[in-house]
Amino acid sequence: MSDLEEQKPGVSRRTVAKAMAWSVPAVALAVPAPAFAASPGIITVNGAGCKLPGASQDVFKGYAFRATISNTTNAQITITIVDMTLGGDDLGNVGVIRLSPCGDLGTNTFVVAANSTFDVALITQNAANSANGQLIISYTVDGGPVQQVSTAANAAPPIQGASCDSFTAAEKNCIASEL
Template identity: 45%
Template sequence: MSENDESAGISRRTVTKAMAWVVPAVAVAATVPIVAASACNDFNPENPCPITLSGTGCKLPGNSNSIYKGYAFRLVIANPTGATITVNVTSATLDGNSLGGIRVVNLNDGSSQGNPFTVPPHTTYTAALLTQNAPNSSNGALSITYTVNGGAPMVANATIPSAPPINGNSCSTFNSTEKGYIAAQ
């Protein structure tokens, strides 16, 4: 049979050309699930994203609170798994600038959590991420990097369009009870 014998159907050359395209496509397709598996997912109990940022926050200016020259950002912390997880916030930046020390306050009951902190199984609560000794008081792109149970770093991002001072009525991110919890830190 010749290489281009029409009666035989598809030629060997055509099969060879097709194989040259199929093999790289299979290799590329095989890497996609690996990348997807390393990303956290709120719906995957094996690899949850426990921190979700609301995109809102207030400044902690001057000596207005015991924690000052920082921010209070609203977030939700969730653990959909059946086991306690440990969350360690490794950095918090605003427009690439470090926001200094970090503390988490459970806004449901006012309890303070250091860093790292644990989240009981099947628990979701609203919290405030408090920072201290920020280099300036700007608004911008908030980025929080953290690990769960010492695993690979995860990142939560949000744009903070404004961050008014926490004292007074201009900060509507937190109600008066929540502001009291924050001030007690």
């Protein structure tokens, strides 16, 4: 205020406006997020993949990749594997085998119980070639947005023998029994 202005007794409009601004309650907008939105790593790939035998065996040509499935929510979820590529090549349909206890979970879409974590073998078939490369898994949870998990490019040794160390001998037997 300058010396030329006349001071009025009482509270100024500016002071009232400031007080009102501080007294207005903040309104929070609560938008429920899907339970899985804050849960990174529903599918985690563990180790290198292993090649399944080709035409020389009863088992089809493809790959087996070890992964961990984790549902940290209090509700069951449905995972749909939309696509799996290796070195840019589509690996086709995916079979999902639970490693312990051993059992077939189906193909591409499977249900995961609330608060559960378990290891699986993701089985592909009819691979275009036996090249090594980066694995990319695209999947959805309960029909939500597509999520991805990938690995660094690495070698995929044959599942028979000791060079495939992504699976134990018992897990290899489990895979063979479910194919």
